[in-house]
Amino acid sequence: MTYNEVFFQTGALSMKFVIMQTDEEMLLTGGLKSLLPHVLRRIIRLNRLNISNTSGMAEGYKQANVVILHKSLANDFEKFCRANDGPLPLLYRSQPGLLGIQDLSKPDYGDPVHLHPGDIPVFWACGVTGAEAVISCRAPLAFTHSPGCMFITDLKNNNVRSLRGVPQVHCISQDPLHFSIVSAEAAQKIKTLETLIGIDPGDRGIIHLQRQDELLKACLAISHAQSVLITTGFPTHFTYEPPEENDGPPGALAIAAILQALEKEVAIVTDQRAMDLNKKIIEEAVQLGILKKPIPLLSYQRENADSALKFLCDSGNSGRPRYDHLIAIERAGMAADGNYYNARKVNIKHLVDPIDELFLAAQTIPGVTTTGVGDGGNELGMGKVKDAVKKHIKNGDVIACDVEADFTVVAGVSNWGGYAIACALYILRTCEIHDRYLRKAVGFPQSSRRMVWLSALPSISKEEKLLKTLVRLGVRSGKTASLEMEVDGLPFYNTHSFMIEKLLQEVQK
Numbered sequence: 045m046t047y048n049e050v051f052f053q054t055g056a057l058s059m060k061f062v063i064m065q066t067d068e069e070m071l072l073t074g075g076l077k078s079l080l081p082h083v084l085r086r087i088i089r090l091n092r093l094n095i096s097n098t099s100g101m102a103e104g105y106k107q108a109n110v111v112i113l114h115k116s117l118a119n120d121f122e123k124f125c126r127a128n129d130g131p132l133p134l135l136y137r138s139q140p141g142l143l144g145i146q147d148l149s150k151p152d153y154g155d156p157v158h159l160h161p162g163d164i165p166v167f168w169a170c171g172v173t174g175a176e177a178v179i180s181c182r183a184p185l186a187f188t189h190s191p192g193c194m195f196i197t198d199l200k201n202n203n204v205r206s207l208r209g210v211p212q213v214h215c216i217s218q219d220p221l222h223f224s225i226v227s228a229e230a231a232q233k234i235k236t237l238e239t240l241i242g243i244d245p246g247d248r249g250i251i252h253l254q255r256q257d258e259l260l261k262a263c264l265a266i267s268h269a270q271s272v273l274i275t276t277g278f279p280t281h282f283t284y285e286p287p288e289e290n291d292g293p294p295g296a297l298a299i300a301a302i303l304q305a306l307e308k309e310v311a312i313v314t315d316q317r318a319m320d321l322n323k324k325i326i327e328e329a330v331q332l333g334i335l336k337k338p339i340p341l342l343s344y345q346r347e348n349a350d351s352a353l354k355f356l357c358d359s360g361n362s363g364r365p366r367y368d369h370l371i372a373i374e375r376a377g378m379a380a381d382g383n384y385y386n387a388r389k390v391n392i393k394h395l396v397d398p399i400d401e402l403f404l405a406a407q408t409i410p411g412v413t414t415t416g417v418g419d420g421g422n423e424l425g426m427g428k429v430k431d432a433v434k435k436h437i438k439n440g441d442v443i444a445c446d447v448e449a450d451f452t453v454v455a456g457v458s459n460w461g462g463y464a465i466a467c468a469l470y471i472l473r474t475c476e477i478h479d480r481y482l483r484k485a486v487g488f489p490q491s492s493r494r495m496v497w498l499s500a501l502p503s504i505s506k507e508e509k510l511l512k513t514l515v516r517l518g519v520r521s522g523k524t525a526s527l528e529m530e531v532d533g534l535p536f537y538n539t540h541s542f543m544i545e546k547l548l549q550e551v552q553k
Contacts, residue, residue, distance in 0.1 A: 076101045091180065108135050115140035120221050127220030127411065131485050211477050214257075216265040217450075220410055224264040225485075230475035234260045236550050237464045237471075240543070241455040245534055246523070248420055252436035253429045253454045259461075262415040262451035263468040267478065268486055269368035269413075271309040273356075273402070274300060275424070277318055278376045279395040280386040281525050286321050287395055289522035290514045291531050292374030293322075295417065295462020297329050297510065298502040299371060302466040304336050305500035306473060307491070311340040311367075315397045319343055321517065328513045334506050346398050352405035362409045370406050370449075371465075373417040374458035375399065377424035377445025385443040387420055400424055400447045407448075416449035417461035419532070425449030457532050460543050463502045467551045470497050501548065504541045511536055 076084065076095075081102045088095055098107060113121060118137070125134035149156045178186040189195055210228040215221070238259040244250050266272060276296040279287035296312065303310040314322050322341055329335045345351070350360055358364040376384045376392065378400045384393045403424060406412045416425010421433030421440055427448035433440040455461035472478045474494055482488040508529075515527050523533035531540055 077103045081105050106135060123219075123221040124223070127217070127222050128485065131487065214261055214264055216261055216268065217411070217413055222268075222411075224268060225477055225481040226260075226264065226472060227475050227477040230471050230478060231260055233471050233550055233553070234263060234468045237468055237547060238453075240546050240550065241453075241457075241460040241464045243456045245456050245539065246419075246532060248438070249436040250419060250421075250454050250456065252432045253421060253426070253452070255429065255452060255454075258451050259453050259464060259468060262453055263465055263472060264478075265413045265451065266303075266369050266371070266415065266465070267469060267472045267482065269308065271311075271367045272299075272303055272369045272371060273311050273313055273367040274371045274373065275313045275375050275399050275402075276373050277314050277322075278374050278386070278423070278522070279315075279318075279392055280376075280522055281520055282386075282390065282392050282395060284518070284520060284525065286318065286518055287392075288318060288321065288519050289374075289532075290511065290519045291419070291458050291522045293325055293514065293519070294502075294507055294510050294531075295373045295459035295465075296371075297325075297334055298459075298462045298466040298507075299373070299469075300339055301329075301334050301336075301500045301502075302469050302497065304339075305493070305497050306469065311342055313342040313344055313399060313402070315395070315399075316343040316345065317395070321519075324517060325514070329510065332506060332509050332513070334502075334510060336500075344397055344399050344402060346401060352401040353408075356402060356405055356409060356412070365409050365412050368412060370403060370412070370414040371417070372399075372403065372415070372424035372449065373462050374419070375416075375424040377416075377418075377422055377426055378447055379422070379443060380430075380446040385422055385439075387422065387439065387443065389439045389442050403447055403449060413451070414449040415451045415453060415465075416445075417453045417455065417458050417465070418445075419455055419458045419461075421445065423458065425452055426454075428452045429454070457534065457540070457543075459531060459540070460547075463544060463547055466501055467547050470501055470551055473497055501551065502544055503548070504544050507540065507544060508536060511540075 076087075077100055079087070079102055084098075084102050088098075111121070118140070122134060122137060125132045145151055148159065151157075175188055178188070211225050212228055212231050213223050213225055214231075216224050235257065238257070241259075242251070242254055274296050276292040278289050278292055280289050281287045300310050300312065312322065312326070319341060326335065326338055326341060330338055344355055353362065354360040356365055356367060358366060376386075376396045378398075379385055382393075383391045384396045386392055403414050403416075406414050414425065416423060416428070418424075418426045420443075421429065421437045422443040422445050424445060424447055426433060426445040428450075429452055430444045430446060430448075433444040437444070453461045453465065455464065474497070483490055511529055511531070515529065518527065520527055521530045521533055524530070526533075529536040534540065
């Protein structure tokens with residue numbers, strides 16, 4: 045048995061500990077367990093006890109990670125922690141200047157860096173970090189590089205890690221600041237989906253409305269959500285009953301099907317006058333195997349100024365939202381004058397309930413994000429690209445939707461946007477990097493139901509049967525009002541079926 049003496053000062057009080065050690069282990073677990081934090085920190089700094097794990101010490105006091113970053117980034121980092129207070133509870137934020145280099149022209153190690161306008165100084169875990177670790181552990185011998193002179197290996201950059209393992213970080217929310225992670229390979233697949241659906245068979249000029257990576261960011265946000273509200277319905281055929289077109293419902297059901305397979309809560313909100321029609325469509329979708337069970341069907345009516353907030357949140361409390369994400373697909377959107385127009389500039393406001401108000405209210409609820417899917421600029425959510433709609437789309441100066449969504453997915457046919465969202469959600473859930481982030485950072489349970497997810501995706505057979513059902517229910521093609529196997533005047537066979545086939549091929553590459 046040996047005796048070690050450790051001396052330290054705490055204020056004006058001098059103290060002395062006699063520590064007893066055996067040849068196999070220190071017998072002071074109980075002593076360290078009962079020490080006050082500032083006393084324990086002093087002992088650790090003296091580096092005499094070879095403490096490598098603080099678990100169980102200073103019982104009753106929280107232990108935490110320390111993050112040091114530039115003050116210009118501190119506010120954003122704090123917002124990120126507040127938005128993810130489960131896995132990232134923030135205990136304390138110090139004042140700027142407590143740590144760091146006081147004079148960047150005089151660094152502790154190496155040569156000074158000449159900064160240029162816009163440069164952000166950061167702490168970098170360079171070779172000096174390893175050198176400090178070697179010094180701290182008192183290794184009798186160690187080899188490292190000199191500052192600025194790295195060891196050059198025989199490995200080529202492209203042989204170190206495959207594309208599959210390279211993570212990408214994407215911002216999916218500004219208030220609160222929220223990010224997601226996905227592999228480069230999965231991201232590229234989703235970008236390919238976006239390109240596929242971006243063709244313009246109707247020659248409407250939608251290329252001017254498209255924004256890069258909107259599909260990726262929208263689907264990352266949806267992937268993080270636990271409860272999703274979908275809306276669809278464009279009553280363009282105001283002289284027919286029902287007035288709805290058949291672009292929208294198939295895409296909405298494709299999204300709902302994959303959300304069900306991913307075990308997320310999903311509901312649909314539509315016009316009160318169209319409740320019976322949508323109920324029949326949902327029942328048929330269950331019988332056809334598109335949905336595994338019926339989806340709750342809701343309607344929204346404005347009763348007072350707080351109606352939208354009360355619809356979206358428990359008791360109207362914005363801190364307790366019922367839905368994390370709202371999706372509008374081929375849903376009539378309110379124009380700047382408060383009316384709703386079809387592509388021919390006909391006002392159909394009398395057929396449309398004010399579901400836009402839900403998207404406007406969502407903008408005031410922290411953590412709730414929205415997606416709009418459209419193909420002409422007059423759909424709910426397309427307000428994000430309204431200037432382009434007014435400039436490049438026929439009648440755009442009148443019909444352009446004025447209500448924005450956080451993400452706008454523009455497709456040649458809106459149903460294609462719904463199919464692409466379903467496929468992209470499958471790609472994300474089968475991406476190991478994204479799946480791990482959902483489990484470790486967001487708190488999702490571990491799940492591996494690849495075949496269930498795959499079977500939930502749209503297929504040519506399922507969509508053919510659904511379109512036949514819509515025809516039987518009197519739901520017409522948007523452009524021609526035809527009760528045939530077409531959507532927006534484009535034949536199902538060799539056009540829509542070909543798009544579904546191409547999307548599925550990309551998913552299964």
